[in-house]
Amino acid sequence: MRWVVLVILFFGAIINFADKSIIGLAAVPIMEDLDLSYAEWGLVGSAYYWLYPVTGIIGAAYADKIGAKKVLGVIMLVWAVLQFGVLAVAALPLLVVYRILLGAFEGPYSPIAYSHADKWFPPKLRGFANSVIVSGGTVGAMIIAPLLVAMITMLGWKVAFACLGAASVVWAIAFQFLTKETPVKAYEKAKKKKKLEKIRLKDFGKLLVSKAALFTTLAYFSTYILVVWIAVWLPVYLIEVVGMSQGEMGIGVMIIGIASVAIYMSVSSLSDRLFKKNQNWRVSRVYIVGASMIVGALCLASIIIFPNPVWAVVAMCVAKGLTYAILPIGPTIMINELPERGGLMTSILTSSGNIAGILAPMVTGLIINLSGSNEILGYNLSVLFMAVLVFVFAVLFITLVKPTVRQQSDESVESQSAESL
Incomplete structure (x- = not known):
């Protein structure tokens, strides 16, 4: 059952990030259709995150209380309604409202998914399990980009959005009928508790x-500043700065997605193996992830120095793969600090990180506008800003983060989990 749960959460992440990224893949036709400026497009990208941090916390807290199945089922059906609603969008205000509401109801997915997977997997596999969920995001945002681009080209951007709504309906049905809330023993133990202890x-x-x-x-x-930039601006960057066609852009995005998944899943697996061997949070989680982020930031900055199209794709593969290592491992660190409130702790992490989503698209749009006719300079400044930010916070992460040491061993948790299955 644990693998069924993980696979369905993986597909949920695909839909979640496809919903986010399709707006970027359809940027050119949407901007032309609605006659939007770069600043207005930055507003569209930012609007998705205005309520995202708040609803992420609220939704995850409710999932801790009433169960992940109920909350995820409801929000996924709302995604479907909103995606079908795009068919009625005819102007900037409606597009912004749609993005605000979509972000509000998609905010809880990642923290709930991480917490839900945490119930089913022992500590030595949680980095891998979370990396699978994160990889679903990369598949949804990048690897299926050529398919999404083809849908946009052949069906139009509005119909393409509606197709994702149909996928949400299918997922909601599968999640309700093919999974359980928790492993048997964990469920029986939870039933004995009337409610969670107040904090x-x-x-x-x-x-x-x-x-x-x-x-x-x-x-x-x-890192999430880079996540948002990739979702909103990378397709436009590859077309307008690198000089790719719409089809070439889709393939380039796919290559970056595939390579980055292999990289950050490898980092997560290495982290898990080291944790199994030494039970040392600092070495296996903090040092591995922090070092990966530092190297990733340097690769990202190199795009400015070596603007060759091939190197731009290669550097983005490495930069995305290494900096994204914090996405699967970060939740394990946060949950470890307060295990009984895993959903809430993970939502604090993801929602606080998603505040970057409010700022990044608008800041990038303004930088490009302020650069006047020199759009390449604007893009380069935005890339440099992200690289410096990731580098600085990665150094602070390595230097200052010392996770709480728990007495329960990895083997004992695995034993309990195996018995419950």
Whole structure:
């Protein structure tokens, strides 16, 4: 059952990120159809994240209380309604409202998915399990890009959005009928508890500003600026700066997606293997991820120095793969700090990181506009900004994050999980 749960969560992440990324893949036809400027397009990209951080926390908290199946089923059906609603979008205000609502209901997915997977997998496999969910995001955002581009070209951008709505309906049905809420023993234990113990606001506040939680969140925040830039601006960058055609852009995005999945899943697996061997959070989680992010930031900055199209794709493959290592491992660190509130802790991480989504698209759009006719300079400045930010927060992450050491061993948790299955 654990693998069935993981596979379905993987496909949910595909839909989640396809919903996010299709707006970028359809950027050129949408901007032409609705006559949007770069600044207005930055507003469209930013609007998705205006409610995302808040609803991510609320949704994950409810999932901790009433169960992931109920919450994910509801929000996925809402995604479907909103995607079908795109057929009625005819102007910028409606497009912005659509993006705000879609972001609001897609915000809870990632933290709930990470927390839900955490229930089914022992610590030595959680990095891998989370990397599978993250890879679903990369598949949805990049690897199926040629398919999404083909749909946009042949069917029009509105019909392509509606097709993703249909996929959401199929997923919601599959998740409800093919999975269970928790492993048997965990479920029986949960039934004996009337409710979760309340957390004092003062104690929770202290936890959030602890070095482990704060600098893990900041590292995630810096990486998510790159996540948003890739989703909103990379397709336009490859067309207008690198000089690719629409079809070549789709293939380039796919290559970056495939290579980056292999890289960050390898990093996650290495982290898991080291944790199994030494049970050392600093070495296996913090040092491995932090070092990956630093190398990834340097590769990202190299695009400015070597603007060759081939190198741009290669560098983005490495940069995305290595910097994304924080996405699957970060949740394991946060959940470790307060295991009984896994959904809430992960939502704090993802929602705080997604604040970057509010700022990144608009800042990039403004930088390009301020660069006047020299659009390449604007793109390069935005890339340099992201590289420096990731580098700085990765150094702070390595230096200051010291996760809480739990007494329960990896083997004992695995044994309990295996018995429950």
